[in-house]
Every structure is written in structure tokens, then in C-alpha cells.
Amino acid sequence: MPLERTLSAGYMTNWAARLFAVAIERRLKARGLSSAHLPVFFALADGAARTQKDLAAAAAVEQPTMAATLARMERDGLIRRAPDPADGRSSLVSLTETALADVDAVRRATDEVNALALADLAPSERDIFLSLLEKVVTALAADAPEKPPRAARRKATASTADGSP
């Protein structure tokens, strides 16, 4: 059925990623958990408290994406935030008792889905698959544009407004 598309790494990777997400969610939905929660769970599974920036880096998502994920997890009673004594701009995020009680189930679900996905690969192929994926991620990440520090907005003074003559 699928013909030419199986020749495109991008198409196949996107397809596989969506199937992974559906498979995970099918197993975790009853607990109110979802695929975007996984990196947060793993980063905080030992009871640690981390900043949003830290969690975004651990999940390799942008900051507003992690902000939205944490907002939903807080709404659903999975995380709590405490003020960061070292930095007034940050909070320290940790899992609630409820969420900590689900950590084992989360790990079982991810192990199960990963095993299922790789079931038709020989053991040596599984390592190869992961190492090729890592090379692909590295190459694509290098393609992303630099993110220079944002220009500071200077005190609005008509004569110095950026771009004005």
C-alpha cells in the first residue's frame, strides 16, 4: 500500500513517531498520562526538583512547549511548583505523590512499547537503529539556525527607535 513514501526518511520517521505516541497513550490514558509527560516523569522520578528550563532541555522541547505541558500536569495534579530560593524568576518543579505512584507503570509502559516496536528487529539491529537515529538527530540539530540573544528593547526614545532614520 505505501510505496514511494517508504523511501523518505522524514516521512517514515514522522509516521513512526505518531504510532509510538498512540501506542504509549493507549497504555497510559486510563491513568491520565500521555507521551509528553514521559520526559518529565523520568527527569523527576527520583523525587528531584528541577526548573522548567532544565526540564525543557531534558525533553529537547522549546520552553513554551514545556510550559504548556507543565501547566496541564499541574492542572491534573501530577506536579507541584515551589519557589526557587536561588532565583526569583524560577520555580522548582517536582512530581506529586500521585505521580510518583505512577512512575513504575510509566516505565513498564515505555519498556513495553519500545520492545514491541523493535520486536521484529534482531538484537544487533536494535542497537544499530538507535545509533542511526542518534546520527540523524545530530545532523538535523546542526541544521537548525543559531538562536542569538534577543535584542534588548531600549527605552523608547523617538530619535533612537530601531530602524528609524
Add this chain to the structure above:
Amino acid sequence: MPLERTLSAGYMTNWAARLFAVAIERRLKARGLSSAHLPVFFALADGAARTQKDLAAAAAVEQPTMAATLARMERDGLIRRAPDPADGRSSLVSLTETALADVDAVRRATDEVNALALADLAPSERDIFLSLLEKVVTALAADAPEKPPRAARRKATASTADGSP
């Protein structure tokens, strides 16, 4: 920096898929095109007219996902719909002249991103990567639950309403 996560096929696949999408969009944004348009472009590149159901199958997305993609593409002047003479429920979707003029650029962008992503793989590894991805997709697709035909809603008759005693 990333350590344990590189051991999860699901995590790495999701990460790679997001990087693929960003890379494609960086190259096509100026033309008002995006990654979800690609399967539609390729399916209709020869001027063919196809139904929404056909396109959803070609893209391996659910019907409402394709409906939304086509709605945006129609809004942006990329596709047009004509009534299907053979079936009053369907339309036949085809690319506009504008979109047809972009087909070559779309193919160049996808080729470029795929080549970039696989640049650090040996030629033989590229084939292996695609074949492993195909096995993963097949295994995960087999995990998905059956989609039985939807129950017909019978004429509401109090005594026969589903679940009523």
C-alpha cells in the same frame, strides 16, 4: 548532554520527527508551505484529483486530520475541490496552478532535508535505516486497536434506547 533518553527508540524517533518538520518548514515557509502538505503534494503532483479518504490513506493520517489540512490548503489557495460525479458524499481534490508551480521546489526541499539527515550515514546504512523504520512502523501499526464499524444509531424509541433497562 542527553544520556538515558538516547536509549529509548520512542523518544529518539519523536525527537527526529520534530527536527525533520522544523527543517522542512524552514525551507518551505517562504512559499507558505509546511510539512503536512507534503503527502498531499506528492499524491497530486501529476495533476490528479483524489478524494479526501484517498489522501488520508496516502498520508497515513486520520480523516479529520486530513480534513483540517485540506481546509488550510484551500484557504491558502493550494488546492481546489470539485464534486465527485461518482459519489455525492465526496469531493475530488486537486492542486491549483499556484501549487503545481511549487511542486519542484517541494521535491527539492524534501530531497535536501532527507540527504542532510542521512549525511553522516554510510550509503548502506541509509537503506538499513529505512528498512528498520519500516519494520518499526509495521510492528506499531499492528498494535493499534481494531476500528469496528460505528454502531448505527437506531430510531430513538424509548424502550429500545441502548443500555436502557
Add this chain to the structure above:
DNA sequence: ATGATTTACATAGCTTACTATGTAAATCGA
């Protein structure tokens, strides 16, 4: 020490994806 810059997070707006369900046309079965 203070003004400028950078950083951490919040918010707005959009796309892509999913599930669930409504509606009308087509098809099936008795």
C-alpha cells in the same frame, strides 16, 4: 551603583495530530 543586557518564564497565536461524534449519501438485506 546604576543603566543596559541577558535570562527565565508567561502568553498569544498558529499548525498538526488525535478521539468522539453528527449528518447525509450510498449500499445492503430481507
Add this chain to the structure above:
DNA sequence: TCGATTTACATAGTAAGCTATGTAAATCAT
């Protein structure tokens, strides 16, 4: 042939991702 079912699409609602940008705290440079 006609009622029931199935199919094709539409719509509603939500999640998860992105970019762009606002704001306040922290830091830097003079």
C-alpha cells in the same frame, strides 16, 4: 423497495509542538 447499516465527510474538543514576543529578575559593564 425500503429500512438498516455503512461510508465519507464535517465538526467539536483537546494535546503537543512551534515561533514571536512581553515582563520581571538577575547579571554585566562601566
